[in-house]
Amino acid sequence: MLRRTLNIGCIAAASLMLVSCASTPSASPSADEVVAGGIAVVALSDEPDTLDPTVANTFVARVVFTAFCEKLYDSNDSLELVPQLAASLPVTSADGLTVDIALREGILFNDGTPFNADAVKITLDRNLTLDTSSRKKELAALQSVEVVDENNIRLTLSRPFSPLGAQLADRAGAIMSPTALETLGLDFGTDPVCVGPFDFTDRVPGSEINFTKSDYYYDKDLVKLDGVTYKFITDPNIRAANLRSSDINVAERLNASDVDQLDADGVDVLDVSAIGYQGLTINTDPTMSSSPLASSVELRKAFELSIDRDALNTVVFAGQTTPDCVPLPKQMAFRPDDIQCTDFDSDAARALVEASGETLPIPVELLIPARPTDQKTAEVIQQMANDVGFDVTIKPVEFVSALDLGRAGDFDMFLIGWSGRMDPDGDMNDLLTTGGTNNYSQMADSEVDFLISEAASVTETDARQDLYGQALDRIDEIKPLIYLYHDTWFLGLADITGVEYSADAIPRFKTAELTK
């Protein structure tokens, strides 16, 4: 079962003409000579926010955390939990309300502070209590943290909550040095210290963050690089150009359209189907949206029928994304096997539109963040939908303002994605449940609410998969969202080998080596 899911992901990726299916670690095809030491320069697509795991929110910060801030758990290629700072997988009590975690022994933070149960408790308590903690909600089910002994902690939950492990494999499980926390407090992010292969050196706002190899790291023998520098280069073309000129060693999120050329130029490109999705969120509250889509499931269906996901993929993304109609990524173990998408059928769509009795064309205002790719996607969708009788007008708004409008429900349709989580709960709860903060579509369906909350409290994989399957079916009936695709991300490598790039699309440099 599990294997099969992974294979689907792999085949999907392989069919996209390119290189390796996410492999750990990547084998460099060229037989270049390895150089000892050196500093790897990594180009990120954006500037990370604060490097404080308690408050950090950006995806790129997660990338940077892997350099210096290990977590209790990590995820593998199937997005399953593997221990990192924990000694083994968490042990959940029968009622699901206590979780025991054994910790690695005898390891040190990068400032020499011993890593132990106290340190873990301090971090988790901070995540639970700090006003501005973005982790609070992720750990909502966690009631208290108890130090059992030097190397064991026990978590007490208010309700059974199976996504907890996944949360501890993310920023909520990143353990901070108590010494650093004590000195810096709120400003921990300005000079963060955790357990990790590299240690934070300095940060040049707007430009780069520098790390050097840690002397205290438990696996320091495996670490070959002298350091890592993360540079922020927002323009993918420039990331590509710099990669070509070997100004940088690694570039994340390259343009699909650049991949061929880069490959020809001798740059290795790794790709992974990202766990996030892109979709069209439809405002289903007729009091907020004047578009007939708000009140008509049939019209929403017609809209979905009008969209040729494969064409969209080919035209906008050079065939590099994974078209899909559910939020869960293909490599995820909990994803149901029997997903049946509503395929492109313009005749059926036109028939539905005409049957709706609305005056044609049917007006739809499509809110999009003003970014080139979104704009292009929107233009393609506009043409497809207009073809069957919709009148789509595009309203590009600068990203932050667009989120504001989305949150306020001030749109008919919103082209917005979700970065994805290891656990399906993170991809559905709050996004599709009544009153959820990110429930932009204003969906309120008690059945969906029930299925999603039930799935989170069940621990067994099969049962969860089944519940999520039911939820997705129900969601498909209501169509508050038209899921479009999962992004494929491309990681370019120049003169470097041994970079891990796995299912969560976060490159790791622990074992990387520069080549000549």
Add this chain to the structure above:
Amino acid sequence: MSQKLITAKRKTVSSIPRPRWQRVVRRFARRPMAVTGLILVVGFVLFALLGPILLSDPNQQDFAAILQTPSLAHLLGTDDLGRDVFARIANGARVSLMAGVMSTALALIIGITIGLITGFYRGWVDVIVMRIVDVMLAFPFLIFAVGLAAILGASLTNVIIALAVSQVPEVIRIARGEAMAIREQEFVSGAVADGARDGTIMFRYIAPNAMGAFIVQATVAIPAAIIGEATLSFLGLGVQPPMSSWGIMLTSAQQYLAQAPYLALFPGIAIALTALGFNLLGDGLRDVLDPKETR
């Protein structure tokens, strides 16, 4: 001399103003650069007006013909969605010219009115207006326009407003300067001696005589506004798709710089040529309308 006058006796007059423009036109026609500028501007105006009628639909996507290099079927090639670049440039010409001309016109109307009033009355009105102008001028044009466009939201109207507002202080300064200079001329004192009202003086005496300066300012401001529109669009603060604007075309072209450089080339050339046209026209008009030379 006085003898000659007697022949015209008892004839009353009905004013027939002579076309003073004839001379200006003649002087203008003698400047090849200025004429080139005029041709470019008129060319682009016609292109903007007729292009969308004569050419194919600029928004028609053709997924079978993506990123095609220039050919007979698509003179300037196709873009990333298989749309005809030539048709889109024609469509973009409308946006560019509209943004350039409308924002400048708006700025001129507001700026001239305020500038004439402050330059004419001076005193505390002038002090306050000039302080505000100083503050506005202290903000670099682009920061001001970007800020305004971000606050107002992206749309052609808002771009026009943002560009207009950011031009206003310059126009006020010019109009005020003109008003203050012309006010000192004796014919204005003559008008006061005639018993003319302030409004009459401002709009019958001062404004027409400052027209040259305003026209020249317009030709300087229009290309700047066209580039401004392109820049705002480039930064994602411009018009809405599928309306094409040269700036937007350049933004998306940026992604294909290596594969399809012509995508970046043609809209840029269009911007540069239009701006060049207005600049040449402006230089020509400046020469022709320069009071030093008309004397």
Add this chain to the structure above:
Amino acid sequence: MLQRVITSIVTLFLASIVVFVGVRLLPGDPALVLAGETADPAVVAAIREQFGLNQPIWIQYFNYVGQALQGNFGVSTRDRIPVAEILLQRLPITLELAGLAILVGVLIGLTAGIVSAVKRGSFADYAANAFGLIGLSVPHFWLGMLAILFFAINLQVLPASGYVAFTEDPGENLRRMILPALVLGTGLSAVLMRQTRAALLGQLSADYVRTARSKGVSRSREVKHALRNSLTTVVTVLGLQLGALIGGAIITEQIFVIPGFGKLIIDAVSARNYPVLQGAVLVAVTGYVLVNLAVDIAYAYLNPRMRLAGGAR
């Protein structure tokens, strides 16, 4: 003179209000940005409180100004680094870029302007005029794109982007600054060229140049006479162009990924990083006002007739 200083201070004071209010008029809640994708309402509220965003705007303003006057511009909402520190880090970068651009602009613009005015009607004049007009008509960002296309992608002789601190590697720093400085300097040089030419032509036909000629001095001396009086115009233009230069720097830094002020401002806008945005724009505005004040002072030196009390423009 004193009055000029006072007006400058008033201008800056008013500008600070405009910046402050303007920043707050931007749609989009900065707390929401910080709270990230999940945006827990409690967290959003906590962030608002932490940065004082929940207070009435005038209180926020007075707190800000009070702190700013003591050199404290708050901390970046994004990474909690003090804004002053960020500004100090970024300022030299933009100053270097602007300085190089001014160098390019002045070298090309002044030379071309002088040559074309002195050799009026010659091929050099036409060439310089063509350059001036084209430089004026081409958008910065497009020029930047072309430069990247040509030098970085086609020829691969210069890096497309990126910044290396001068202290780190002076050679590399300059190598990376060449393209941006050229792109930014071209626009400036076009304006300078045209203004220098116009001013110099005006001065060359002035009576005192004829006087110089009647003394039997050489052509170069005549030009020197005229140039001395044209410099006031050139300096004024340079001062006024600073605004355009800052604007151009925004785009140029964006295109060439130079972590300077322009990029800081754009990034701060998209992150709704109020303290950084305020600080950066205010510093830019202050720079502009100060430079123009300096220009007025330079007048006194260049043009003995000028009394500062009258105030320029």
Add this chain to the structure above:
Amino acid sequence: MSVLEVEHLRVEFGTENGPVIAVKDVSFTLEKGEILSLVGESGCGKSTVAMSIPRLLGDSHVTLGGSVHLNGVDLSAYSEKRMQEVRGKEISVVFQEPMTSLNPAYTVGNQISEVLLQHEGLSRRAALARAVELLELVGIPDAQRRTAAFPHELSGGMRQRVMIAIAVACNPLVLIADEPTTALDVTIQAGVLDIFRRLRDNLGTSIVLITHDLGVVADIADRVAIMYAGRIVEMASTAEIFAAPTHPYTRGLLGALPSRAIMQANGRRRLTDIPGLVPSPSTDPDQCQFAPRCASASIECTAARPTAEPVAVGHTVSCYHPAVGAML
């Protein structure tokens, strides 16, 4: 030998609206220590004559014809380089506008020394010392201190004196003064004219004085050339011109002077005016250009151009109908 001989000078400007023949045919000589005045109304070409002698018209659209001899040497053959050696040293100029003719950015001393450095090979210090002497020569009190002054710190009269100091610095053979007092008040004008007179008397400088003011002419000139439409129509000694004007235009000019009218005040005050307008300078028809405005014009006048004929010793006139005797 005359110091300056101008023969058949012709100056044509190319303008946008076609050619302008500012000076059509002008010949005259200037003797050592003589003040010759070129008189005429605006547009008659008198200033153009003045500027074309040291070749100061400078524009590429100018065509010069005829010849200029300085002490017998033909200057028209000189290159621009050699002319530079002549200007300021052999021939120097005082311009009309004292306000704009000095460079506002340099001190007075600097501007005087410049010409000395150029032609006399003096050291900077010596040039400055000489500048002080020159300022004293033109009657500027406190000359030492004034050398450090900028032009804007001086009054119009002072500036014109500085201009004269520059012009006479190298003791030129010929000084051309183009309306040197027009921009000055009468009380100041008197002083400036006085300087010219003394330069002539003490240094023997030959002066071409361009003016439209017959009062100035009467005051200072030895000989007068009356210009009309690019030509000299009458030339005579100053006394002769005022006593026995012969050309109808000269008589018209004198008749238009209020001061002369008053002297003959008898009943109603009335001045002679010359009807009509100055002819367009773009053409040069073969006729008397004054004929259309002339009361005594005949068919002859429009048939061919009259040539300069002597009517008395040193008195020539270009007219078919010269008037004889004093004016009424």
Add this chain to the structure above:
Amino acid sequence: MSEQPVLEVSNLVKHFQSGSRLGGGRTVVRAVDGVDLTIGRGEILGLVGESGSGKSTVGSCIARLTQPTSGTIRLLGRDISTLSRREMRPLRSEVHVVFQDPYSSLNPRMTVGQIVTEPLRQHHRGGRAERNRIVSDMLERTGLSLELVGRYPHELSGGQRQRVALARALVLGPSLVIADEPVSALDVSVQASILNVILDLQVELGFSCLFITHDLSVVEFISDRIAVMYLGKIVETATRAELFRDPQHPYTQALLSAAPMADPSSARGRERIILSGDLPSPTEEISGCPFHARCPVAIDRCRTEVPRLLGVTSPEHQSACHLVTAENGAPHIKQGDKNLVHNAS
């Protein structure tokens, strides 16, 4: 002067402020510093002075183009010195101005016809036909061909422009015309024709005129009475003949002696007085007689006490000089105690 004068000006003062309010260094330019004038009906008063004497400012104060600092201006008996612009407007039909520069005194964007009609429009005189008749008549009187009516100023010669300005000034039939250097910018032959026209029209229409000029020969030619100004003050006033026969004030004497004469024999025969120095800066406050610094015959009293304008020798001939006495008449500046400072000795 039994009938009411057209214009009575008493103690007119106009100070201009220059410099800034904040920056210090604020200076006052005393352009007009206590001027008294009277112009009778049909009289031409010549106001003569050198540049900076304040003569033009007097003219523009009287026409209320400038707001006087203090003093009273009575036009036809009515005090107009403090009227607002609005209150002044109806009175503008009684006083009009002809300016010096014929190039800038006419609106370049209006035709001759429009320019001359403009005052009629402003004062709502007559209908269209009536206005055209008045305008045609006025153009004719000033010697302008009616063909010029549709021309713009730049198509006219300087003399023609000045005639247009004259027509515009006279079209409402004002009682007073202020002519501010109306012929200074013109060539002599043109100047002659304009002076003739002014004299002719004055006889025909009977207006009074304040004729401002720096040219002594012009003022002598045209005026009935002459007032001489120096540094914001009137130093002497008399009838034309009297002033030229017996100039009393040392400044007047210097002025007359310096004025060029278009007659070589008398020009060279006369004794010349060349004043030392320039006009003092108008921003300086001068104690005593404004002329004392340049006056060859000044005594100590001149430095401390301001002389009043008095008719010492006759009430019609007033001068402001301490040295003018009833017994000895005027001083002779050539016989001053001081040696004449010849500037270039």
